[in-house]
Amino acid sequence: MTSVLVTPPVSEPVSVDDMRAQLRLSGSQEENLLTEFIEAARAQIETETRRAMIRQGWRFYLEAWPMGRVVTLPIAPVLSVNEITVYDQDGTGTTLDPDDFTLDRGACPGRVRVKLGAGIPTAQLQGLEIDFTAGYGDSAADVPAPMRQSIRLLAAHWFENREAGTDLAMASLPHGLDRLISVNRVLLL
Known part of the structure; x- marks a missing residue:
């Protein structure tokens, strides 16, 4: 049994503006990097929970x-x-x-x-x-708030801890992320 993504989502459940607010950034610095962190965090959370967020x-x-x-x-x-x-x-x-x-x-x-x-x-x-x-639907508003929050937490963690070799980046994940993921994980029997 194998599953393959055929049609990826056309949008993200968290916007760059949402991430700027989460990180308390002003201006438009590092917009491309924030976009990449959002996409990667969504993909990681979807893999961990076995849930699709956007259609x-x-x-x-x-x-x-x-x-x-x-x-x-x-x-x-x-x-x-x-x-x-x-x-x-x-x-x-x-x-x-x-x-x-x-x-x-x-x-x-x-x-x-x-x-x-x-x-x-x-x-x-x-x-x-x-x-x-x-998926939950076509827009970010369709995605449950805890799922969007897990993306913001993980993307912010990666933004703030960019060096893979630091002790902090290797030893911890953002507080509460494990709980957000665990309660939303789809169990396979």
Whole structure:
């Protein structure tokens, strides 16, 4: 089972102005660096929590249907399942009809139930692909405040501790970041 980001988010949940306020910076100094820290912090927090913040497209590869034909998707929250493609022995893909599967958005992470008899993969490896959209929405306002705060804390930490070799940079993370991440982490069973 592998998941790949297909369509990255078009915006960030934290703006450069938000970071300037967090760091108490005036002026427009180091705007490019702040942008890079925001992007990197968002990617790190998303990886740690297994949550997508701003709407983004993912592809999930499986070799076969799991027991009960219920697939737990690896990223939360799931907004929609766009397409499920099943491959035969020759590598020819067949797209399932949307009536052949149901998305359970209430579960965290989201789950897809596929009807019995719909699309039986026969390829040996990567027998099926599920394309889905994950995230809280299209804007920063859609992302929960604790998730945005975790980005600000981590980006600010990296901004203030730029030398990787310093004892402070190596020994600590910002106060409270571990708690913000742990309570928002999606558990995989």
